Amino acid sequence: MRVAVCCKGVPINTQLESVQIVDRDIQFRDTEYSINEADAYALEAAFALKQSHGAETIALTLGPLRAQEALYIAIAKGIDRVLRVDGETSLPELVATGLVSPLREINPELILVGVQSEDWMGGEVGVYLSQALHMGLAYAVVEICEVTGTHIRVRKEVGGGKKAEVILKIPAVLCVQSGIQPLRYVSMMKRQKARNNPVQSGGKLNMEEARQRIPGMMAYEIREVLLPPQGRAEMIAGERTEKVAKVLEIIARAV
Numbered sequence: 001m002r003v004a005v006c007c008k009g010v011p012i013n014t015q016l017e018s019v020q021i022v023d024r025d026i027q028f029r030d031t032e033y034s035i036n037e038a039d040a041y042a043l044e045a046a047f048a049l050k051q052s053h054g055a056e057t058i059a060l061t062l063g064p065l066r067a068q069e070a071l072y073i074a075i076a077k078g079i080d081r082v083l084r085v086d087g088e089t090s091l092p093e094l095v096a097t098g099l100v101s102p103l104r105e106i107n108p109e110l111i112l113v114g115v116q117s118e119d120w121m122g123g124e125v126g127v128y129l130s131q132a133l134h135m136g137l138a139y140a141v142v143e144i145c146e147v148t149g150t151h152i153r154v155r156k157e158v159g160g161g162k163k164a165e166v167i168l169k170i171p172a173v174l175c176v177q178s179g180i181q182p183l184r185y186v187s188m189m190k191r192q193k194a195r196n197n198p199v200q201s202g203g204k205l206n207m208e209e210a211r212q213r214i215p216g217m218m219a220y221e222i223r224e225v226l227l228p229p230q231g232r233a234e235m236i237a238g239e240r241t242e243k244v245a246k247v248l249e250i251i252a253r254a255v
Contacts, residue, residue: 001053001110002057002108002110003057003058003108003110003111004060004111004112005039005043005046005057005058005059005111005112006060006111007036007043007060007070007114008039008062008063008095009034009063009069011028011031012031013031016225019225021223023207024221024222025089027089033069035069035073036118037114037118038117038118038178039070040073041180042174042176043059043079044184045141045174056080057081058079058083058108059074059082061085062084062085062087062095063088067084068082068084071083073186073191076191082199083199083200084199084200085099086201087205090120092120092124092125092128093128094211095125096124096128096132097128097132097213099129099202103133109170109172110147110152110170110172110174111126111129111174113174113176126139126173129173130172136169137173138166138168138172138174140156140158141155141176141180143180144174145165150170151168151170152167152168
C-alpha cells in the first residue's frame with residue numbers, strides 16, 4: 001500500500017506587514033514556516049498505517065523553499081520520502097491543481113489531507129483532489145477502522161456531535177480531522193537531522209496555466225487584507241426570529 005500525505009507549510013506569527021496581495025492571491029513574506037496543524041494529524045494517521053499495514057508513505061507540499069520545513073517534520077516523524085512542488089499561493093484551487101500531477105505519478109491507494117488550513121481557514125484541497133483524480137472522498141475522518149486491498153472503512157463526523165461509518169473503494173481521499181492520532185513531539189535535533197535528507201522536486205506550478213485549467217475557479221477577487229475594526233460587542237436578546245431579524249438588520253446596515 002502507498003499512502004500520500006499533503007502537508008501545507010504555513011507562516012508562523014504572521015504580522016499584517018508580511019501579508020501581500022500578488023496577482024489576486026495572498027502571499028506571506030519575511031516569516032518562517034511550519035506544518036499546518038491539521039496536516040500534522042494526517043501525518044500521524046499515515047505513520048499509523050505504515051506501522052499497521054507496512055504502507056509506503058510519501059509527504060508532499062506545494063510552496064516556496066521555506067515550506068520544506070513541513071517536509072522535514074514529516075521525515076522526523078518517520079515518513080519515508082518527501083516531495084515539493086515549487087509555487088507560492090494560498091488559493092486552495094491552485095494548491096490542489098499543483099499537486100495533481102505528482103500525485104498521479106506517485107499513484108497512491110490513499111491520499112490524506114488535513115481537514116483545513118490555518119492560513120486560509122478552508123478545507124477545499126481534499127475535495128478538489130478527489131474530483132481531479134476521480135477518487136472517493138471522506139471528509140472529517142476521525143478514525144480509520146479497516147483497510148483491505150479494495151476498500152477502506154472509516155468513521156467521520158457528520159455534524160451535531162454525530163458520527164457515521166462509511167466504506168470507500170480504494171483509491172480514496174481522506175480529509176483527516178484533528179485528533180485522529182496523538183501528535184508526537186519532534187525534537188529540534190531530529191528536525192535538524194531530517195534536513196540532511198533529499199527533497200524530491202515535483203516541478204513548478206504555472207499559475208496562469210493552472211487558473212485556465214480549473215473550470216470551478218471560485219468567482220472572487222482578493223483586493224486587500226485588513227485587521228478587524230475595533231468596536232463593541234452587542235448582545236442580541238429576544239426570541240429566535242427576533243434575533244435573526246436583528247442580525248439581518250445589522251448586516252444590511254454594514255453593506
